Amino acid sequence: MSHWAFQGRGLAFSYPGGTPALEEVDLDIAVGERVALLGANGSGKSTLLKMLDALYFATGGELLAFGHPLTEEAMADDAWAFSFRRRVGLVFQNSDVQLFSPTVWDEIAFGPLQLGLSHEVIAERVQAMLARLGIEKLADRPPHRLSGGEQKKVALASVLVLEPGVLLLDEPTASLDPRTQDALLDILREMHGAGGTIITATHDLDVVSELADRAYFLDETHRIVHEGPIDDTLADDGLLLRCNLARARAVGVR
């Protein structure tokens, strides 16, 4: 198995209309790392995350996942797609799009069902997942009767139930109350402790140092403009301003 979870060289992506969303992106993320993709809204970090999850495919450059090329043709191979989907999970920013099943139980069971696990195994796994996140009492609830924090927990459970080695998170802490944020961070720490890779796209600088050790910075030209250890980069006011991640007044620059 490759030491690298993802390796990208000169990655580019543009939407069908021709609007560029990413340009010349190079990145290397090792298995077991915690990495943040930092950038303002519209910098392309969500697009990059979807590319890492093989939902969008690069329109330029090359992307490897676990040493294999991650292309549309490669994903057409059921065996490879199966193993990739098991190993990589994405928690969407908008929980409403991720929770499409009629009940919480069905939602968590969706992934395992697609991967063809037996009903007994699925029932066990779902139960274990509900218990682990402390949401057993939500099992029969429909998603529209959940609070924002509960929705996020269920979304996380629906991804973690596949026991992915790599977890991709899109703005995971957005609009969560502090207690739910703490609960979420605990789960992620636990997963990292067990050797998991965590890649978080965010512009929330308050929690990012607890989510990542290293960061890539994207600016409004949709390129990576900086890469480095999280603590150093967060002290670099010029960089934060340039990437539109901090307000001029807050960092004392006029």
Place this chain on the structure above:
Amino acid sequence: MSAQGIAPLPPVFLSRLEARPGSPRRRRDFLAKTIAGFSQAMENALLAEGFSRRGGLLQGLDPRLKVAAGAVLLVSAALVRHPATLAGLYVVVLLLAAASHLPLGWLLKRVGVAVLLFTGALALPALFLTPGRDLLSFGPVQPAGFGPLTLAITEQGLRTAALLILRASVSVLLVTLLVFTTPWATLLKSLRVLRVPQFFVLVLSTTHRYIFLLLRTANDMFLARESRRVGRLSGTDNRRWAARAMGHLLVHSYGLSEEVYLAMLSRGFRGEVTAQGREAFQWQSRDSWAAVAALAFAVAAVSIDAMLGWR
């Protein structure tokens, strides 16, 4: 296309405010009515959720049985020909509702409002228009431009009006009873016993789930419109606004569907619909008894009706 959040509609109409004199309430009616409609739809579904979790007679039965028995009873209600038989069915359905802890007053109001307002109004002229033996006549009256008219309630008219109202009521009650004593997700899964295809069941459940999201979005648009309303707008502007809101909602729905598709792919969806969820169904002996009772009852209703004579 982003599905995250929804951009407010540009307040173009603010520049076209018209302060027209006129009846003060009329113009806001379409906003108020729509908002009321949204909350009623929402409330209805939430009520169904709540009632379906109460412990009662029907809540304790296997949903597949309820779907099948509901279908059989609906058909027998459609087959019978006598108001008396339908009245009997009506009473039995109400008894079942009571045994399932559904508040009867609320149920009658719901069905009463739905049926009496619509079917009742519709059936009223049939009292007079149906040819047959006169029971009660009014007139002659002479409306302007017409010859003298004698209005008479006929026996046939009375019977057909009673049939229509009772049949519509019993049918709506049966469906209400089924839907309000079974959690929606379970109900849909049990539609499989009626051979409804898997993919259709999946679409139904996903639709139901996103109705709430779109209702909320639409509700916000209407509330925002209501709160920004300073003067009165012309009907043309209002229609244009409604069309824009609709177009916007369509774009939003499409964007959401793309994101949902990606979210499904991400968790291993390969385009094939797999059997959903846990086996929530447990056939117990009481279900067998209930099945026998429902069938016997349907047969009894139809035979008694036949004994009353196929007139």
Place this chain on the structure above:
Amino acid sequence: MHIPDGYLSPATCVAFYAASAPFWYVAAQRTKRFLTGRMVPLLSLLSAFTFVIMLFNIPLPGGTTGHAVGGTLLAVVLGPWPALLGVTVALVIQALLFGDGGITALGANSFNMAIVLPMVGYYTYRLISRNAPVTSSRHVVGAAIGAYLGLNAAALLTALELGMQPLLFHSADGTPLYAPYGLGVALPVMMGSHLLVAGVLEALITGLVIAYLQRAHQPLLSLREKWEGTHSIRALWIALGALILMAPLGLLASGVAWGEWSADELEQQLGFVPAGLAALSNLWSAPLPDYSIAGIDASLGYVLLAVVGVGFAALITWGLGRMLARP
């Protein structure tokens, strides 16, 4: 236009379930082919959309409000087959959760509103907007006229279905067992309100939404072609032919007791309006009294009328298309 349970006889219900089933099947197959895995989320969101916009109250001139059905709008944006499924699902949820439209009547409701409405709307639109650039006002006009004709076609079918009930299903003493009004009442009432009010509203709203999409979200307007490719207008003639065929089929299928009736009895049933109201009924049915042509058996009359009606509508649409196609 949602027919509740209790208005249609079991035979009519079965006939319309049977008439709808092949359309549902073909729609599912075709939609699967265009959309592959996207089908479930797309159909679900669109059905939810249809459901929600049927709750939009839209102000009408004169202070009242009405609501649109949106079937033509969906068909114009996504093509007729996904629209067919989308409206059907919305109807199922309305029937189950809100008692709006019946379960036994679902086949008929779906035939009227989910099949005929978007098909008529869509092909009218295609005829008028053919080869027009995406920003052309022909798309707006075509969608509006399509919506008008689609809704009225659905209303006409609804009126026929309801109006046939007392004719076909009554007890020996003449008591109608289901919907009590004959064609003489059902047709003018349904068509009057839809030709003058509901159809106008549907046309206005559909046209305005398409105009909005042209200004604000053009990509959504080119979706359909991406999925379907440029598919031949020949399908229109096939669909029209099928519709003409369906009309008498529906009639025959529901007429279990056709043969038992003498022409006299039919006459008597058709002349449903009491003598005192005859003056009024003459106003409604000027050129073709009671929709039966003198000297021809009534059932044949309906078939003929269906053919003439559809042909007439097609001719007008074709002419309009030609007129508008000229720069």
